[in-house]
Amino acid sequence: MSDPSRAYLLISPCRDEAAHMRRTLDSVLAQSLRPAKWVIVDDGSTDETPQILADYAAAHPWIEIVAKPDRGQRAVGPGVIEAFYAGLDRVEPGAFPYLCKLDLDLDLPPRYFETLIERMEAEPRIGTCSGKPYIRRGGALVSERRGDEMSVGMTKFYRSACFRQIGGFVRAVMWDAIDCHKARELGWIAVSWDHPDLNFEHLRPMGSSQSSIYAGRRRHGFGQYYMGSDPLYFAATCVFRGLEPPYLLGGLAMMQGYLGAWLGGAPRHPDAELVAFIRAYQRRALRVGRARAVAGIEAERAAIFDPDRAV
Numbered sequence: 001m002s003d004p005s006r007a008y009l010l011i012s013p014c015r016d017e018a019a020h021m022r023r024t025l026d027s028v029l030a031q032s033l034r035p036a037k038w039v040i041v042d043d044g045s046t047d048e049t050p051q052i053l054a055d056y057a058a059a060h061p062w063i064e065i066v067a068k069p070d071r072g073q074r075a076v077g078p079g080v081i082e083a084f085y086a087g088l089d090r091v092e093p094g095a096f097p098y099l100c101k102l103d104l105d106l107d108l109p110p111r112y113f114e115t116l117i118e119r120m121e122a123e124p125r126i127g128t129c130s131g132k133p134y135i136r137r138g139g140a141l142v143s144e145r146r147g148d149e150m151s152v153g154m155t156k157f158y159r160s161a162c163f164r165q166i167g168g169f170v171r172a173v174m175w176d177a178i179d180c181h182k183a184r185e186l187g188w189i190a191v192s193w194d195h196p197d198l199n200f201e202h203l204r205p206m207g208s209s210q211s212s213i214y215a216g217r218r219r220h221g222f223g224q225y226y227m228g229s230d231p232l233y234f235a236a237t238c239v240f241r242g243l244e245p246p247y248l249l250g251g252l253a254m255m256q257g258y259l260g261a262w263l264g265g266a267p268r269h270p271d272a273e274l275v276a277f278i279r280a281y282q283r284r285a286l287r288v289g290r291a292r293a294v295a296g297i298e299a300e301r302a303a304i305f306d307p308d309r310a311v
Contacts, residue, residue: 006117007036008098008157009091013083014040018048020105020203025056027107033114036096038063039087040104043079044070066090077173077219084169093160101169103154106133107201115197116157125298125305127162127188128180130155131198137245143194144202145244149294150180151192154202162188164311170269174223178269181227185277187305189298213246214253221257228268228275233282234258 010028014021028035040057042050042065050067057063066087071079084101093099098117112131120126130151134141146152153176166182169175180190224234235255242251269275285293 002033002036005097006033006114007096008033008100008113008117009093009096010035010038010100010102011084011087012038012040012102012104013043013080013087014045014049014104015043015083016045016047016049017104018045018052021049021052023107023203024102024104025052027110027112028102029060030110031108031113032111033117034062035100035113036062037091039066039090040064041066041068041083041087043068043083046070064090077175077223078171081169081171081175093163097160099158099160099163101153101156105203106154107203108155109197109200111197112200113157115195119193120159123189124307125187125189125302126159126191127166127183127186128156128158128190130157130192131200132192132194133202134199135202141199141201146192147290148192148194149184149190149290150177151190152176155200159188159307161307162186165309167311172223172226172269173219174227177223178227178274181278181281182271182274184281184294184297184301185274186309187301187303214249217241217250217253218257218260221254221259222261222266223257224254225258225261225266226268228278229258230279230282230286233279233286236286 028038040053040063042053053065057065068083068086098120100113109131116129116131120129128151132146133144133152133154135144136142151157156176156179162183165186165188166179170178172178183190221234221238224237229237238251238254240251241254242248244250281293281297284296287293288296
């Protein structure tokens with residue numbers, strides 16, 4: 001019998017994932033520690049996704065499918081989180097010590113979830129964590145270069161207590177960064193590791209799910225504005241992203257999204273204290289580097305850490 005203290009819930013929003021989803025489904029089935037429950041939300045797929053999901057659910061009773069009507073287009077940002085909550089609403093999340101938002105375009109190593117749980121058991125302050133995404137380029141797997149201070153959006157593994165304390169995911173672009181900053185503000189640790197047991201193949205690179213990778217980069221810039229990112233820090237981020245394909249143009253597209261939001265008077269995240277916390281971290285990172293900035297903040301916030309804090 002599986003250990004109930006290690007039970008984890010997977011929730012997977014998806015739409016038109018027939019090209020990749022079997023690899024994700026099979027890699028979860030091959031896990032050394034399988035999920036206790038997997039809720040997959042079909043967000044109006046028009047390809048073979050519904051039939052593939054039906055076949056897997058029929059063979060594995062712990063997989064539940066939630067079907068949503070076709071909205072006519074793929075949802076990104078807040079739309080993905082709406083689909084996530086359509087799945088979360090079907091279960092009692094408090095019954096699971098851990099939960100994970102998992103995309104269906106990934107190929108996970110066989111000890112992925114067991115390794116994450118082992119590391120969280122060793123460090124009770126870890127609230128959210130993940131491995132690192134790699135993409136196939138020219139026949140080789142190449143890192144997508146994600147910071148160690150964040151769990152990645154395509155596989156957000158959470159201690160349920162942390163997820164409750166941060167109030168879950170915001171229904172906005174940059175939800176997958178805001179959550180980590182909020183967790184850190186409350187004294188939790190957010191982290192991702194580059195390790196053979198945790199590195200996974202991302203079958204679709206960031207920003208490529210829509211009309212072009214440039215649209216994804218512009219959306220990211222808009223999200224950085226919404227999150228309240230410090231302008232100088234954001235400029236440095238644009239330079240960093242400009243060093244990877246599509247080179248320069250990707251960074252410029254991010255800047256276009258940020259400036260467009262600013263000039264258009266777009267709203268920003270309403271949690272003023274969190275925005276101030278994010279900016280203080282970013283300015284510190286510019287001075288001493290992200291790793292030292294995060295280490296300093298984690299040490300300073302240890303005094304307020306309370307895994308049983310009332311929500």
